[in-house]
Amino acid sequence: MASTASLRANRYQTASTTVALSAIVLIIALIGMFTFDVSWMVDNLGFTKRVDARVPSFFARFSCLIIALGAAFICFTNTSLYKRNKLTYAPWIFLFIGTAFFLIYVIIPIFQSISYSFTKWDGLYDINGFWTGEWVGLRNYVQLLDDPNFYTSLWNNILWLVLYMLAVPAGLGIALFLNQTVGGIRIYKSLFFFPFVISQVVVGLIFAWTYNPEFGLLSEVWGFFFCEQTTNIMGNLTTTCTVDPPSILGDPKYATYGIIAAGLWPQIAYCMILYLTGLNNVSPDQIEAGRLDNAKGWKMLWHIILPQLKPATFIAVVVTVIGALRSFDMVATMTQGGPFGSTNVLAYYMFDQAVGEGVGRYGYGSAIATVLFAIMLIYISYFLWRMYQDEKEGN
Amino acid sequence: MFPAPVEKSSAGIQLTYKLALPVALFLWLLPLLAIFMTSIRPLSDINTGNVFGIPSDFAMLENYSQVFAQTDAWQYFMNTMVITLPTVAVSIALACLTGYALAVYQFRWALPMFFLFVAGNFVPFQILMLPVIDLSNKMEIYNTVPGLVMFHAAFQTGFCTLFMRNFIKALPRELIESARIEGVGEFRIFWHLVLPLVKPAVAALAVLIFTFIWNDFFWATVMLQDDARLPITVGIRSLNGEFVQQWHLISAASLLAAVPPVAMFFLMQKHFIAGLTLGATKG
Numbered sequence: 001m002a003s004t005a006s007l008r009a010n011r012y013q014t015a016s017t018t019v020a021l022s023a024i025v026l027i028i029a030l031i032g033m034f035t036f037d038v039s040w041m042v043d044n045l046g047f048t049k050r051v052d053a054r055v056p057s058f059f060a061r062f063s064c065l066i067i068a069l070g071a072a073f074i075c076f077t078n079t080s081l082y083k084r085n086k087l088t089y090a091p092w093i094f095l096f097i098g099t100a101f102f103l104i105y106v107i108i109p110i111f112q113s114i115s116y117s118f119t120k121w122d123g124l125y126d127i128n129g130f131w132t133g134e135w136v137g138l139r140n141y142v143q144l145l146d147d148p149n150f151y152t153s154l155w156n157n158i159l160w161l162v163l164y165m166l167a168v169p170a171g172l173g174i175a176l177f178l179n180q181t182v183g184g185i186r187i188y189k190s191l192f193f194f195p196f197v198i199s200q201v202v203v204g205l206i207f208a209w210t211y212n213p214e215f216g217l218l219s220e221v222w223g224f225f226f227c228e229q230t231t232n233i234m235g236n237l238t239t240t241c242t243v244d245p246p247s248i249l250g251d252p253k254y255a256t257y258g259i260i261a262a263g264l265w266p267q268i269a270y271c272m273i274l275y276l277t278g279l280n281n282v283s284p285d286q287i288e289a290g291r292l293d294n295a296k297g298w299k300m301l302w303h304i305i306l307p308q309l310k311p312a313t314f315i316a317v318v319v320t321v322i323g324a325l326r327s328f329d330m331v332a333t334m335t336q337g338g339p340f341g342s343t344n345v346l347a348y349y350m351f352d353q354a355v356g357e358g359v360g361r362y363g364y365g366s367a368i369a370t371v372l373f374a375i376m377l378i379y380i381s382y383f384l385w386r387m388y389q390d391e392k393e394g395n
Numbered sequence: 396m397f398p399a400p401v402e403k404s405s406a407g408i409q410l411t412y413k414l415a416l417p418v419a420l421f422l423w424l425l426p427l428l429a430i431f432m433t434s435i436r437p438l439s440d441i442n443t444g445n446v447f448g449i450p451s452d453f454a455m456l457e458n459y460s461q462v463f464a465q466t467d468a469w470q471y472f473m474n475t476m477v478i479t480l481p482t483v484a485v486s487i488a489l490a491c492l493t494g495y496a497l498a499v500y501q502f503r504w505a506l507p508m509f510f511l512f513v514a515g516n517f518v519p520f521q522i523l524m525l526p527v528i529d530l531s532n533k534m535e536i537y538n539t540v541p542g543l544v545m546f547h548a549a550f551q552t553g554f555c556t557l558f559m560r561n562f563i564k565a566l567p568r569e570l571i572e573s574a575r576i577e578g579v580g581e582f583r584i585f586w587h588l589v590l591p592l593v594k595p596a597v598a599a600l601a602v603l604i605f606t607f608i609w610n611d612f613f614w615a616t617v618m619l620q621d622d623a624r625l626p627i628t629v630g631i632r633s634l635n636g637e638f639v640q641q642w643h644l645i646s647a648a649s650l651l652a653a654v655p656p657v658a659m660f661f662l663m664q665k666h667f668i669a670g671l672t673l674g675a676t677k678g
Contacts, residue, residue: 102515105550112526113523182416190661201652217426366522
């Protein structure tokens with residue numbers, strides 16, 4: 001009896017030796033991490049260039065960090081404080097690294113960007129490491145209001161948002177078309193999904209080439225309708241067109257539409273796969289019941305199928321909105337904002353102003369990013385609100 | 396099943412459907428087919444206007460090997476690998492931990508923390524860009540592969556956590572409860588009981604994150620400056636500048652860049668789609 005009692009008491013006691021040892025390791029590792037310096041590596045290990053030494057010294061510091069984390073873990077889990085309140089502290093131990101990492105790289109930068117937007121800064125520090133910018137209050141935002149490029153970008157973003165939404169019904173259409181069980185249908189489904197797996201850069205290149213007025217696919221189709229090929233006396237083939245093929249990406253009027261059409265291609269594939277899975281989960285009983293009530297075709301789709309596809313629709317809309325507002329890769333590969341800035345979107349214009357060639361307006365760029373973030377925030381809040389409702393129901 | 400299965404309709408409709416399938420697929424993938432046709436013909440064909448007809452010479456091997464021989468394409472491929480694989484490993488490992496904490500423990504901050512990850516996952520990249528550059532500069536890893544990997548891993552942890560948390564939440568709670576009553580420590584439960592059970596989620600996430608990072612263009616443009624470190628997505632864009640008017644090579648390079656994610660998709664299709672939709676429909 002006495003031995004179990006002492007055992008139980010022991011279970012909640014601090015293991016002093018382990019704690020002390022791991023605390024020492026922790027302190028040494030932390031000192032190592034913060035004092036370790038690139039120049040030390042350059043001086044002592046014979047790296048010639050300062051840049052060369054950055055990666056190995058990063059790994060050295062990173063190893064120190066991992067040792068420190070391990071030591072901290074052993075140290076803390078051996079204290080009686082942890083042993084007595086396992087369920088209170090354990091989740092925070094699990095969360096610690098991931099959360100710290102996410103806060104440093106994602107959450108805190110959001111606020112930093114917003115604060116940059118009230119400054120005029122070119123991203124540089126002076127030789128003593130002091131910030132070289134100055135606070136200008138709301139001046140960047142006032143400037144935005146007078147910037148025609150900003151309005152073009154904003155307008156194009158709205159176009160993207162609206163037209164990109166076509167991906168949702170189009171995806172549903174293809175999903176309905178493919179939701180059959182004939183032989184080989186699975187291969188068809190995956191081939192239809194294909195465009196989503198390809199990088200947007202490659203999609204951009206494919207479509208830039210498709211739109212090429214000289215020998216692109218579109219001009220070929222165009223030629224079929226409006227052009228005639230004749231062989232002249234010299235035996236040369238000449239092509240005469242009643243209407244010249246349009247240069248879609250070269251014309252400010254059409255360029256944005258051209259890029260959006262290219263962007264729709266993978267996005268439709270994405271929505272299609274969401275709906276195909278959704279259709280798989282539609283309850284067969286309700287369809288049967290509907291059939292007995294003589295519901296057919298559109299009626300059936302509208303009253304019985306679509307309500308059950310609501311979760312799929314919700315996700316399709318969310319990913320499409322995010323895709324539309326993140327439209328950077330396509331613009332960068334297809335037009336780089338041109339011709340004459342007509343295809344700029346906020347995402348690209350921000351990039352161009354902040355780190356574009358010879359610009360470096362960090363403050364102004366951040367103001368544009370903040371506007372984009374504000375638009376996105378509407379959708380994020382809506383999404384979180386919906387999730388909150390689901391969680392409340394779930395518990 | 397909706398729409399009604401075609402097997403139940405007349406032979407005429409069945410035949411029409413079976414004919415319509417390949418036609419629709421052909422139209423859907425037409426841009427891709429066209430670029431493939433360009434990538435296997437000699438340059439002379441393109442110059443003489445024979446872009447869509449039968450290639451005068453089947454030059455697939457020449458074109459594709461030329462891409463590797465004349466350019467740094469191989470280097471770009473390797474760079475992408477070096478960026479992608481560590482990112483996948485780190486973000487999934489971290490998400491197992493955070494997802495477990497948020498799914499299993501009932502504490503006041505569980506839901507707010509979860510929403511923090513979900514919200515962060517949706518922010519536009521541009522609002523992170525300048526502070527992340529600044530931070531990497533201060534840590535002396537700007538314009539290095541580890542610098543880019545650190546950011547990618549941190550950002551993808553958001554999505555992975557969303558996914559993992561929902562996956563673990565769907566596991567039977569009694570399993571963990573009974574292990575606790577047995578007196579098994581919290582970390583042992585995680586390691587010996589939960590980790591083996593989340594293997595399908597790990598597979599799904601691995602395929603997805605691999606594709607996301609492989610296809611990343613923005614962050615590589617922003618965080619890497621040296622040509623020797625660029626991944627393939629940025630690389631083919633600079634090839635585009637090098638190969639002016641050499642469309643057969645540009646198209647071959649573009650298609651090559653798409654091969655690994657496409658192969659990944661076809662090999663791991665089940666996991667890929669489970670990943671896209673489970674993380675989604677539950678979220």
